Amino acid sequence: MRLEQYLPEIDEPHDFDAFWQSTLEDSRAKPPLIDVRPMQTDLALVDCWDVTFAGFGGDPIRAWYLRPSGVDSPLPAVVEFVGYGRGRGLPHERLTWVVAGYAHLLMDVRGQGDLFGNGGDTPDPHPGTPGGHRPTTMGILSPETYYYRRLITDAVRAVDAVRALPGVYPARVAAVGNSQGGGLALAVAGLVPDLAALVTTAPFMCDVQRAIETAQFGAYTEIASYLGVNRLSEAAVRRTLSYVDGVSFARRASAPAHFGVGLRDTTCPPSTAYAAYNHYGGTDREIHAYPFNNHENGDALHVRLQLGWLRARLSA
Numbered sequence: 001m002r003l004e005q006y007l008p009e010i011d012e013p014h015d016f017d018a019f020w021q022s023t024l025e026d027s028r029a030k031p032p033l034i035d036v037r038p039m040q041t042d043l044a045l046v047d048c049w050d051v052t053f054a055g056f057g058g059d060p061i062r063a064w065y066l067r068p069s070g071v072d073s074p075l076p077a078v079v080e081f082v083g084y085g086r087g088r089g090l091p092h093e094r095l096t097w098v099v100a101g102y103a104h105l106l107m108d109v110r111g112q113g114d115l116f117g118n119g120g121d122t123p124d125p126h127p128g129t130p131g132g133h134r135p136t137t138m139g140i141l142s143p144e145t146y147y148y149r150r151l152i153t154d155a156v157r158a159v160d161a162v163r164a165l166p167g168v169y170p171a172r173v174a175a176v177g178n179s180q181g182g183g184l185a186l187a188v189a190g191l192v193p194d195l196a197a198l199v200t201t202a203p204f205m206c207d208v209q210r211a212i213e214t215a216q217f218g219a220y221t222e223i224a225s226y227l228g229v230n231r232l233s234e235a236a237v238r239r240t241l242s243y244v245d246g247v248s249f250a251r252r253a254s255a256p257a258h259f260g261v262g263l264r265d266t267t268c269p270p271s272t273a274y275a276a277y278n279h280y281g282g283t284d285r286e287i288h289a290y291p292f293n294n295h296e297n298g299d300a301l302h303v304r305l306q307l308g309w310l311r312a313r314l315s316a
Contacts (some may be wrong), residue, residue: 087120
């Protein structure tokens with residue numbers, strides 16, 4: 001397969017846009033910010049606030065808001081989304097973007113935080129929907145009840161929230177993430193037309209119909225395992241997944257975009273990242289591939305590339 005030319009046909013539902021427009025309109029009926037409290041962290045060079053904002057259906061979603069200490073003037077903002085199984089953890093865990101000089105909002109992930117890192121603080125108050133017990137399969141028999149409908153909406157509302165916080169340039173907000181976080185950032189780029197930039201690595205939930213057939217490790221295999229037991233549910237599951245496919249969001253995105261992919265990735269197959277990249281709607285885009293890397297991609301080297309690329313797009 002020539003990854004640079006990989007343009008799969010995506011089975012996109014006819015009401016994709018209407019589905020997401022209605023979902024976001026319902027959730028945006030409430031103001032984005034619920035509570036903002038200063039946090040003592042013992043970080044001399046960083047100020048921190050514990051933020052609660054209104055996500056899907058007005059559900060309270062936690063986040064860390066970090067700024068360089070002593071800087072009162074408005075700053076460009078980075079909204080970061082974390083990988084599968086993580087929560088927001090502790091404020092000092094992810095300091096790259098704030099020490100680079102940005103206002104930084106790190107969104108917690110509803111109902112996750114039990115696999116890696118230092119946990120999360122946001123429950124998912126929508127239990128009991130038909131489907132499996134892991135986030136990838138919760139409510140998966142219907143797009144209306146699917147977990148990722150809620151999580152993607154949370155991610156969009158995180159951008160609304162950071163724009164409502166003091167000291168942020170609303171027009172200079174970037175969405176950033178790796179793996180699940182990269183998929184959320186990509187969805188945000190497709191749903192927020194005035195996003196300033198997208199930085200995504202190994203994005204999850206792209207070319208998802210193929211991904212559940214080819215991934216050898218990680219979250220996609222949970223969906224495959226679910227279908228291995230619930231054999232008569234395949235049509236319903238595939239229909240639900242068509243509403244959250246990152247390729248459909250990529251088609252609608254116009255923000256400048258920076259992609260990264262490891263060509264030996266067995267968690268998010270590299271072809272799925274290229275599917276999103278090759279279908280991406282914006283013309284200012286680039287992708288960096290690491291032939292001998294798995295899901296870690298280019299690691300710190302790639303972050304260095306991200307920093308330089310983003311500086312050029314958010315500093316103007």
